Amino acid sequence: MNFIDSILGIFSSDLAIDLGTANTLVYVKGKGIVLSEPSVVAVRTDNRTKNRVLAVGMEAKNMLGRTPGNIVAIFVRPRIIIAVPSGITQVEKRAVRESAESAGAREVFLIEEPMAAAIGAELPITEPTCNMVVDIGGGTTEVAVISLAGIVYSRSLRMAGDKMDEAIIQYVKRKYNLLIGERTAEIIKMTIGNAYPDPNKVETLEVKGRDLVSGIPKILAIDSEEIREAISEQVEAIVETVKIALEQTPPELAADIVDRGIVLTGGGALLKNLDKLLREESGLPITVTEDPLSTVALGSGKVLDSLEILKQVIIT
Numbered sequence: 001m002n003f004i005d006s007i008l009g010i011f012s013s014d015l016a017i018d019l020g021t022a023n024t025l026v027y028v029k030g031k032g033i034v035l036s037e038p039s040v041v042a043v044r045t046d047n048r049t050k051n052r053v054l055a056v057g058m059e060a061k062n063m064l065g066r067t068p069g070n071i072v073a074i075f076v077r078p079r080i081i082i083a084v085p086s087g088i089t090q091v092e093k094r095a096v097r098e099s100a101e102s103a104g105a106r107e108v109f110l111i112e113e114p115m116a117a118a119i120g121a122e123l124p125i126t127e128p129t130c131n132m133v134v135d136i137g138g139g140t141t142e143v144a145v146i147s148l149a150g151i152v153y154s155r156s157l158r159m160a161g162d163k164m165d166e167a168i169i170q171y172v173k174r175k176y177n178l179l180i181g182e183r184t185a186e187i188i189k190m191t192i193g194n195a196y197p198d199p200n201k202v203e204t205l206e207v208k209g210r211d212l213v214s215g216i217p218k219i220l221a222i223d224s225e226e227i228r229e230a231i232s233e234q235v236e237a238i239v240e241t242v243k244i245a246l247e248q249t250p251p252e253l254a255a256d257i258v259d260r261g262i263v264l265t266g267g268g269a270l271l272k273n274l275d276k277l278l279r280e281e282s283g284l285p286i287t288v289t290e291d292p293l294s295t296v297a298l299g300s301g302k303v304l305d306s307l308e309i310l311k312q313v314i315i316t
Contacts, residue, residue, distance in 0.1 A: 081111055114133045123146070155244065172209065
């Protein structure tokens, strides 16, 4: 069974899909979120036969960095709503639509991720008030100002969780001559990563990798202050994008943001103290949604459940 079949083949109901760089979530009408898996497929490559899918989701993700040469771990008739980045091009939109249609979708609707996130966070998107959403995913950070069911301003930054993982790998390599994998870097980020200094709470973690000098596996202790330094460039880029969005928001709408603050969603919103840093830098209230990883999928699902909302927020 291939990756698309594993998602669509078992469903006859209408679906909403948050097709993220890092994770894919599927919402089924009437049931809620039924699938939440990493967007990874493990494929066995063979000269004699076509590529064969070995595993998808978490099972495939666990193969990252552990596969032999001929197994590659790659990122990858119902009505379907698919949440896409706000900066998506017409060519990319067409590619997403055609992929879903070829997999058997009856109808395909696209919704911008920040809009889906705002709906998932239960913000009053159809009212004449302004809401700012910052959706930090794996591949992109989406900042959007939403009013009257439309995106008044949006900015998409190709700097998010994956770039933080890369920065951690490079930091550990540069400082300790230790080579670690993507999965290890992500675990470090999620365990002791932070965006704002807290001298009273410095956490440490034992990291396993390969010594680049001796070539022998070794373990070393790394602390949260080091990881904050390692990902500082990526965090600063996100903060700067939020600041630019605030500067470019029309004055009447900016007044609403002062009252309502900024809503953080996406896996990146789980980075410790990121909300604290943004509060410090912007002077505005910052709210992290209850389940940041699922907010976009839940919002897409709510749109699926309400055709009235669907008409207002789908993109062409």
